[in-house]
Amino acid sequence: MTVATDTTTRSEEVFRVTRSRRNVAWTGAGALAVVVVLAMFPYIVYSGTTTIMVQAFIVLILASMWNLLAGYAGLVSVGQQAFVGLGAYFVLILAIHGTSPFAALPVAAIGCGVAALPLWWLVSRLRSGYFAIATWVMAATVMLVIEKFSSIGGGTGMQLPGLSGFSPTLLTADTYWAGLAVTVVALAGIYLLLRGRLGLVLTAIRDDETAARSSGVRTGVARLLVFVVAGAGCGAAGALLAINQLLVQPGAVFSVQWTAEMAFATIIGGLGTIEGPIIGTAVYMVLQQTLASYNAWYLIILGLVAITVALFARRGLWGLVDEHLNVRLFPVGYWLRSTDTAERRNGARRG
Amino acid sequence: MAWVNAIIQGVLTGGLYALFACGLSLMFGVMNVVNLAHGDLAVVAGYVAIGIIAVTHVPVLASFLIVVPVMALLGYVLQRTILQGALDRSVLTTLLVTFGLSVVIENGLLQFFTANSRAIGTGLSLVTGSFKLGSQIQLGYLLVVIFATAVVVLLGLQYFLSRSKYGRLIRAVADDKEAAQLSGVDYRHVFGIAAALAFGTVALAGVAYGMYSQLQPTTGTDTILLFAFAAVVIGGLGSLWGTLLGGVVLGVAQQIGAQINISDEVLAGYIVFLAVLVLRPQGLTTRRAQS
Secondary structure (H helix, E strand, O other): OHHHHHHHHHOOOOEEEEOOOOOHHHHHHHHHHHHHHHHOHHHHOOHHHHHHHHHHHHHHHHHHHHHHHHHHOOOOOOOOHHHHHHHHHHHHHHHHOOOOHHHHHHHHHHHHHHHHHHHHHHHOOOOHHHHHHHHHHHHHHHHHHHOOOHHHOOOOOEEOOOOOOOOHHHHHHHHHHHHHHHHHHHHHHHHHHHHOHHHHHHHHHHHOHHHHHHOOOOHHHHHHHHHHHHHHHHHHHHHHHHHHHOEEOHHHHOOOHHHHHHHHHHHHHOOOOOHHHHHHHHHHHHHHHHOHHHOOHHHHHHHHHHHHHHHHOOOHHHHHHHHHHOOOOOOOOOEEEEOOHHHHOOOOOOO | OHHHHHHHHHHHHHHHHHHHHHHHHHHHHHHOOOOOOHHHHHHHHHHHHHHHHHHHOOOHHHHHHHHHHHHHHHHHHHHHHHHHHHHHHOHHHHHHHHHHHHHHHHHHHHHHHOOOOEOOOOOOHHHHOEEEEOOOEEEEHHHHHHHHHHHHHHHHHHHHHHHOHHHHHHHHHHHOHHHHHHOOOOHHHHHHHHHHHHHHHHHHHHHHHHHHOOEOOOHHHHHHHHHHHHHHHHHOOOOHHHHHHHHHHHHHHHHHHHHHOHHHHHHHHHHHHHHHHHHOOOOOOOOOOOO
16 A cells, blocks of 8 residues: 555656556456366366366365465465365265265355364464464364264265266266366455455465554454365365265375375465466376376475475475566456556566 | 273373473474474384394394484484574475475385384383282383383473573573574574484384384374374473373373273374363463463
């Protein structure tokens, strides 16, 4: 705000504060085109490819949610697998009672968002690193409680019922479309969220929490909202996982590996940008597919790359792109735009 | 009588948890680093001990004399390189880096040593032996020794921090590292010393856990890190003796849970942890709430 008033008093004609950039129109058109092409995938590629794409969607949703938590709200949660698992179990429970798993997916997402409220009440008492381990304990506790119910498979898990009526081809295609739909909703939701008031608040917290608080920003409420949204998003990803694997096992859906994957993809791609998780997911999928036959090696290599990036290229791969090309696919911040091209580079570039 | 037995067992396992927790607590207190790889490093120490015993055939207890200094050295080096590098950037970076380390170590162990569980010193009379207290209470020698070790380690740490030169430096740096730096203290070196201390206790705890139970690559996070953390929070952040109390409360809760239903051992511990978090977030021993 001060920036805007300062510049307007100094030189009204030269600067203006704007959000849209020249590339926004064609970014929007491009995004639409990408979604349309992706939606046609089941007709044009092998089913093996769409199955891999569903995995990529799951990682992308998870990474985007984790980015919202760690990149914007400063909440390093190591317990997001609690919501992945809860999402999967919501679908399982609804499917046992006769609901179609696809119809159960949005219910699972909402259910996880609601479940995030009491869990937030518990873990928000601790800060920073202790918050991280508290979320981990939270996930372990949720898993132990779920395992107590033998009607939903207890400690061994259960096949997902309700999908036997589908032909394999149709099921693969439907799963893919469901994955695409959740991804689009998640990314669009995050984009709109960050463009709104909450986005400003979160960007302020990300850049300097103390300054944000002293300017009257209610950081607690913003963080609660982010935790709920991330819970719902991870729940939706967990629901997708259940539909994709047709099997819900507590040890698998509540594995900390989910948090490792979402964190590594986000860190490598670039923390605190919407584009980062997309790039990170691409890197993740390439590594995972290349090293698929070497067991845990892809996680080891991803981990080492993530540590290196966190230490030496803090804004990730997208940060490197942004530094050199100065582009932004999803503009959520405000720009100080000058009519003079040379000065445009010096404008406020955070966002 | 089974209940009394369970409570005594719980108190003794609490010593083991306190041994795990004091390193975590120390690193947080001094450098504001929450080391998410803490538990995995304990498992690494256990595997190193197994390797040393297998190769050199030294007695199990002698392996401590090698493993503890090796891990302490690793702690110093890790602190001076990766952890300090992360700290110079932000607290968030230390979390990302230690979480990365945790995943890398765990999967590395899985890759090289398989998921099989391993135990240390299975044939030793110290490990298998027990004595009777009265007619129905049976106590393993090992747990008693571990509890005594934990008390000695905590006493030693307390003494070291309050009396020795390096202890004074550590406290000074923990209070205000810039001010300490101005008085001519190289805070990075002091951080390294604190990390070495923490890693030494971790090594001790890791090998002890290998003797008490079994080590698997996933033990580091599933069990050690989460239990250590629960002990720290129950006892109160930043208090060494609180850590022992926290460990004991956690151990007793687990043993009582196991008495009710054998599969509820871990869950009972976490429920007590969550209850403390809700009712007394500042922990059982500290008076002032810390954020």
